[in-house]
Amino acid sequence: MDFSESRTWAEVDLNALAHNYRALTAMLSPGCRFLGVVKADAYGHGAVPVARRLEELGCGYLAVACLGEAAELRQAGISAPILILGRTPAEETERLLVLDLTQTVVDAESAGAFSAAARRAGGRLKVHLKADTGMTRLGWLCAGPLLEGAAEEMAAACALPGLEAEGIFTHFANADGDEAYTMLQFTRFLDLLEALEQRGVRFPLRHCAASAAALKYPCTHLDMVRPGIALYGHYPDPSCVGLDGPGLAPVMSLKTRVMSVKTVPAGTPVSYGCTRVLERESDLAVLAVGYADGLPRLASDRWQAALAGGRAPILGRVCMDMCMADVTGLDVRPGDEAEVFGRTLPAEELAALAGTISYEILCGVSRRVPRVYLARA
Numbered sequence: 001m002d003f004s005e006s007r008t009w010a011e012v013d014l015n016a017l018a019h020n021y022r023a024l025t026a027m028l029s030p031g032c033r034f035l036g037v038v039k040a041d042a043y044g045h046g047a048v049p050v051a052r053r054l055e056e057l058g059c060g061y062l063a064v065a066c067l068g069e070a071a072e073l074r075q076a077g078i079s080a081p082i083l084i085l086g087r088t089p090a091e092e093t094e095r096l097l098v099l100d101l102t103q104t105v106v107d108a109e110s111a112g113a114f115s116a117a118a119r120r121a122g123g124r125l126k127v128h129l130k131a132d133t134g135m136t137r138l139g140w141l142c143a144g145p146l147l148e149g150a151a152e153e154m155a156a157a158c159a160l161p162g163l164e165a166e167g168i169f170t171h172f173a174n175a176d177g178d179e180a181y182t183m184l185q186f187t188r189f190l191d192l193l194e195a196l197e198q199r200g201v202r203f204p205l206r207h208c209a210a211s212a213a214a215l216k217y218p219c220t221h222l223d224m225v226r227p228g229i230a231l232y233g234h235y236p237d238p239s240c241v242g243l244d245g246p247g248l249a250p251v252m253s254l255k256t257r258v259m260s261v262k263t264v265p266a267g268t269p270v271s272y273g274c275t276r277v278l279e280r281e282s283d284l285a286v287l288a289v290g291y292a293d294g295l296p297r298l299a300s301d302r303w304q305a306a307l308a309g310g311r312a313p314i315l316g317r318v319c320m321d322m323c324m325a326d327v328t329g330l331d332v333r334p335g336d337e338a339e340v341f342g343r344t345l346p347a348e349e350l351a352a353l354a355g356t357i358s359y360e361i362l363c364g365v366s367r368r369v370p371r372v373y374l375a376r377a
């Protein structure tokens with residue numbers, strides 16, 4: 001792709017990814033493994049190039065949301081172990097085996113179905129059991145009076161033929177916000193591990209820390225950490241900033257181009273709904289980015305673009321494919337580049353004014369936006 005032709009593109013700096021990977025792995029105890037979360041097309045960064053770079057860096061495990069995402073990586077030649085975090089129908093067991101994938105198991109019923117299907121296929125399916133310690137999403141509930149029953153069922157699942165219970169994990173609901181609740185979940189997880197050990201079950205890979213816990217609570221690292229957002233250079237919460245030492249570097253910058261520039265008289269309304277009326281004569285640039293590219297419509301009249309060494313406030317409503325920016329006083333011409341978010345304009349700030357989080361801004365960069373990978377330094 002000739003990116004000088006693109007109207008809008010996402011610059012993906014894989015050197016920044018490498019920096020973040022090194023910063024995060026430097027926080028781990030020796031022997032603690034690193035699972036890179038590359039679900040949702042690596043949070044919009046492109047799963048294949050990101051996974052390839054992580055593999056080169058020595059990342060020993062990857063995770064995706066579903067079988068389709070895992071298959072894409074295998075087809076691209078990624079050979080690292082891949083954990084599927086979501087549910088896969090047992091009918092797909094043969095495909096899981098052929099692609100050498102690791103499947104999350106969330107209850108006794110699906111454990112039985114995977115076991116039966118793996119035996120029929122003549123294989124052994126690698127699984128990680130999921131414990132629900134308080135996220136209230138997938139997995140065996142195991143708080144308080146439910147502990148022994150969960151341990152009993154999970155031990156039985158581990159003993160099923162056709163399954164190799166390589167791992168066990170849980171997920172924190174509020175690691176970025178609530179230490180007490182996180183430690184309650186962690187204690188439940190440790191209690192479960194102990195109850196399983198009493199039944200003679202031990203797992204090579206026990207894991208619970210996504211980015212926030214990996215940064216804030218080293219005691220939760222266990223055998224492996226599971227960061228996603230931090231790899232892409234974003235802190236899950238301001239309270240995590242600086243905990244990694246060198247500081248994370250944003251990997252993605254959304255860039256666009258100026259389509260036209262004109263001087264518009266005072267009193268003129270701008271964009272749909274005529275919500276914004278120019279108070280003074282202004283130089284307006286039309287930018288080739290809109291909500292269909294991933295610039296939230298909630299950024300209307302509130303966000304800015306960085307171009308020509310300055311900042312240009314977005315005026316009026318963001319349209320599907322375009323928006324208008326006030327470039328008065330800046331030397332701007334059609335074809336000029338502008339940053340929508342990235343190194344200069346943090347995705348976190350755009351997220352905050354759109355009432356969301358950086359994760360959704362990154363994942364929201366749409367399919368029509370080409371990803372351009374920066375050459376190695």
Ligand SMILES: *Cc1c(COP(=O)(O)O)cnc(C)c1O
Pocket residue numbers: 037039085171209210211212226227228229230236
């Ligand atoms: C998405 C996800 C992660 C990564 O979370 P981040 O906050 O992006 O680090 C880890 N584990 C599970 C189970 C997830 O769903």
